[in-house]
Amino acid sequence: MSMQVVVLAGGIGSRLRPWTNSIPKPLLPLLDMTLVEQVVSGIPTELVDQVIIAAGYKVSQMREYFSKADLDYDVVIVPEDVPLGTGGALRNCMDHVSGTFACFNGDVISSLDVGAMLNQHKQMSVQGTLGLWEVEDPTRFGIVGLDDNKMITRFKEKPKPEEVFSNLINAGSYILEEEVFAMMPEGKFSIEREIFPILAEQGELSGFPFEGYFIDAGTPDSWLDAVEVAVANSRHNAGQVVDGSWFASQPSKNVQGGSMISDSVEIQENCSLTRSSILSGATIGRSSKIENCLIGNNAFIGEECSLEGVIVAHDGNVPAGTSLCGGTWPPSD
Incomplete structure (x- = not known):
């Protein structure tokens, strides 16, 4: 089964300036691919039907690049004319998405097994499944409660030490059903804060913990981490x-x-x-x-x-x- 993949890449990449002053972060080269191609390369080719990029910065440059790129999948660029947050950016892609689809934050380089995650999602018949990553110090993140049946029960943003109930965090990688769009308000909002808690309350959100590596390549130091794991895991074609x-x-x-x-x-x-x-x-x-x-x-x-x-x-x-x-x-x- 193949599916559409939405990549949320609307930010201006301010933490990677001055590199991003002239090149949008999704197009920065990470080995022999762009960053956004590295994000998608973690998904088996046979699972990718089409890639939809929610873009908000230097959109014409991105359109020009992908119009010439030789890829195994079609790319659609959906412009974000004003900042919409993660939820608004995804909702903005609604007219291009149908059925079961994946959604990734635009700078996540990870070892997530998307095929196994998709199988769990289908077997559990839920509206959403979140990739989850375990951290040593969860007080810097939003944590996710997971029960023995792999159902997500609750969330907590940057908990105090005494409030910690889990070491699992949202890994910015989701599989969702198109029905979730009906829950989304217009305008700017966060899918993590405004949609996922509702799905969890409804018993429609499962979690998929994974091991290996997980890098959010949005800062100079984490960019270098991403290069290291990409090299170590042969994430290059040339x-x-x-x-x-x-x-x-x-x-x-x-x-x-x-x-x-x-x-x-x-x-x-x-x-x-x-x-x-x-x-x-x-x-x-x-x-x-x-x-x-x-x-x-x-x-x-x-x-x-x-x-x-x-x-x-x-x-x-x-x-x-x-x-x-x-x-x-x-x-x-």
Whole structure:
């Protein structure tokens, strides 16, 4: 059985600026795919009928990209003209969706077994099934109560330690029936806060805990985590992995594990790169040290620079000898 997949990708990606100033977050390259393609790649191809992207930022750029992309599925872009929240963005796709469908937050990279989750959903005959992930400290998240029959019983946003009744959190991955649209109000709202609790009260919401990995790739550090798990789990169709890093073309011996080196990157002599993402056309100058950084397309890093935890803009030019820990280049106001 194949189904439509809705990807909620309406945000502007502010935490990944300046990368997202010119490229929408769903189109940022993560190995040899865009981020949104990585999200969908976790679903077996035979289960994907069509992908519907709820987009709210640089929509024309996304339309242009997918009009030329060679993919195994059709892509429909549904624009979100004003911010609608997760629920409003999904409701905005209502005219394009029918039957049983999947819905994913637009920056979730996980090991969720969507086929097994779909089987559970169908066997339990519920309106919704949520992917659930176990965390050590649930006080930073919205937690989910699950009974012995895998039915979701209650929710709690960012509980105090004494209020914790579960270590399971919503993993931003759902299977839903089209009937849920009838419950949705117009305008901006949160599906997590306004729809899922009602479904749980009605006994129509099941939970599917999974193990493995779960990354929300919306921050610089979690982006680098996503690269690491994508490399470790062979989430690429081209390029090669050497010593835990992915290279679009020729490997470099100066690169340590957890890095992503896109095409046409020049890494000069005596450099050291650790757990960093270097996009196409970038140059890393001689004797520079790059650690936990995001280096944009066609950026130029001068000689003998030391960058740690820095996001360098596309076409950014970092002068020789620059030493910077944290922040962005050019520096933000």
